[in-house]
Amino acid sequence: MSMKLLILGLLLERDMHPYEITLVMKERTMDQFIKLQMGSLYYAVDKLAEGSHIEAVEVIRSTDRPDKTIYRITDKGKELMEQLILQQIKKSDQLHHPLYMALALSRYIDQEKVERLLEERIRETEHQVNFAYQVYEEHISIVPRSALHLMYGRYEHCLTELKWLKRLHEDVVARRMSDKGSPIIP
Amino acid sequence: MSMKLLILGLLLERDMHPYEITLVMKERTMDQFIKLQMGSLYYAVDKLAEGSHIEAVEVIRSTDRPDKTIYRITDKGKELMEQLILQQIKKSDQLHHPLYMALALSRYIDQEKVERLLEERIRETEHQVNFAYQVYEEHISIVPRSALHLMYGRYEHCLTELKWLKRLHEDVVARRMSDKGSPIIP
DNA sequence: GCCACCCTATTCAAATTTGAATATAATAAG
DNA sequence: CTTATTATATTCAAATTTGAATAGGGTGGC
Numbered sequence: 055m056s057m058k059l060l061i062l063g064l065l066l067e068r069d070m071h072p073y074e075i076t077l078v079m080k081e082r083t084m085d086q087f088i089k090l091q092m093g094s095l096y097y098a099v100d101k102l103a104e105g106s107h108i109e110a111v112e113v114i115r116s117t118d119r120p121d122k123t124i125y126r127i128t129d130k131g132k133e134l135m136e137q138l139i140l141q142q143i144k145k146s147d148q149l150h151h152p153l154y155m156a157l158a159l160s161r162y163i164d165q166e167k168v169e170r171l172l173e174e175r176i177r178e179t180e181h182q183v184n185f186a187y188q189v190y191e192e193h194i195s196i197v198p199r200s201a202l203h204l205m206y207g208r209y210e211h212c213l214t215e216l217k218w219l220k221r222l223h224e225d226v227v228a229r230r231m232s233d234k235g236s237p238i239i240p
Numbered sequence: 241m242s243m244k245l246l247i248l249g250l251l252l253e254r255d256m257h258p259y260e261i262t263l264v265m266k267e268r269t270m271d272q273f274i275k276l277q278m279g280s281l282y283y284a285v286d287k288l289a290e291g292s293h294i295e296a297v298e299v300i301r302s303t304d305r306p307d308k309t310i311y312r313i314t315d316k317g318k319e320l321m322e323q324l325i326l327q328q329i330k331k332s333d334q335l336h337h338p339l340y341m342a343l344a345l346s347r348y349i350d351q352e353k354v355e356r357l358l359e360e361r362i363r364e365t366e367h368q369v370n371f372a373y374q375v376y377e378e379h380i381s382i383v384p385r386s387a388l389h390l391m392y393g394r395y396e397h398c399l400t401e402l403k404w405l406k407r408l409h410e411d412v413v414a415r416r417m418s419d420k421g422s423p424i425i426p
Numbered sequence: 427g428c429c430a431c432c433c434t435a436t437t438c439a440a441a442t443t444t445g446a447a448t449a450t451a452a453t454a455a456g
Numbered sequence: 457c458t459t460a461t462t463a464t465a466t467t468c469a470a471a472t473t474t475g476a477a478t479a480g481g482g483t484g485g486c
Contacts, residue, residue, distance in 0.1 A: 088340075135349070142339060143358065217396070278436075
């Protein structure tokens with residue numbers, strides 16, 4: 055659903071062909087907020103076209119490349135966009151963090167391995183925190199606040215995650231994951 | 241994948257039938273960390289059984305109810321579990337927050353509506369923060385630290401989300417979402 | 427005493443996502 | 457000059473998720 059929303063949002067600015075959408079997404083670091091899978095993108099575009107929420111404006115043919123089909127958002131599409139936005143805000147979809155599950159069970163397996171991987175994750179997350187902050191800073195005077203909130207929010211979420219990972223790592227190193235009784239000290 | 245991991249983890253403790261797994265999940269508030277969809281659960285159980293990662297121990301037949309098939313984890317299943325845990329820790333899967341997308345586009349639609357919905361979300365998130373903290377506190381002396389980290393982590397993530405939502409709400413109320421140039425003050 | 431709703435337990439079709447395959451051009455590196 | 461990588465553009469089968477259907481039993485309220 056959020057792929058559809060994204061497509062509608064970008065077509066609002068100007069007409070584009072699917073591949074162009076991916077370029078704009080990367081340019082704006084939107085691929086951090088939504089998983090960019092080409093398959094899903096083309097699928098979503100087809101579905102939107104089927105429902106007349108977008109329509110083909112032009113097909114650029116070329117002998118050596120696949121044809122480019124340029125799409126435009128319709129009025130029906132604009133309505134759908136409003137619906138989707140409101141729907142997404144409404145459903146208080148828990149953050150289903152895939153790591154949570156793995157970590158809960160990690161005490162059953164080789165702690166050395168868990169330790170190494172966690173260290174890797176911590177390093178990666180540190181990079182993400184820095185990158186997210188940089189992206190935020192660079193965009194302060196460029197994008198509207200709505201977009202800026204995403205960037206700052208992403209930074210904060212990453213930071214929260216980093217702190218969490220570090221606490222986990224400490225306990226794995228101390229071989230304490232199976233202990234009971236003591237509270238977490240942040 | 242995390243559904244498979246969950247099933248293997250619970251079967252490690254004792255043999256169970258699929259429906260029983262859902263009960264244990266709810267009991268332990270695991271349904272907060274992973275989306276509990278009956279369809280996916282039964283699908284994952286079937287796949288695990290196909291790959292001999294789990295096996296049926298017993299089928300309890302009954303005239304008035306569907307049969308219950310009780311499963312047990314195999315040695316192959318234990319190996320898979322280790323693999324899955326390590327794999328999940330490894331892939332630094334960005335948190336793809338569905339709200340991010342919606343919020344980025346919300347400035348195009350009726351701000352009154354966005355305001356109301358955000359207020360609802362804030363209320364809900366406040367409840368979640370409280371609930372998460374309560375769950376954490378109640379489990380301090382009951383569960384191993386690995387599980388406790390999840391609970392405390394969940395609390396912190398919810399709190400981060402709450403602060404973010406409140407800042408968004410402020411800006412929506414002030415009709416500032418389309419403004420540019422000023423930094424986010426946390 | 428009956429109506430509405432929740433619990434037990436599973437299945438299924440339809441929607442969606444994943445991951446890889448396809449083909450060619452341009453650019454860079456050695 | 458040749459080879460490797462990156463960019464252009466889309467498609468597809470297979471895996472997975474979703475959301476609803478099924479179906480009988482128990483329970484609490486009016």
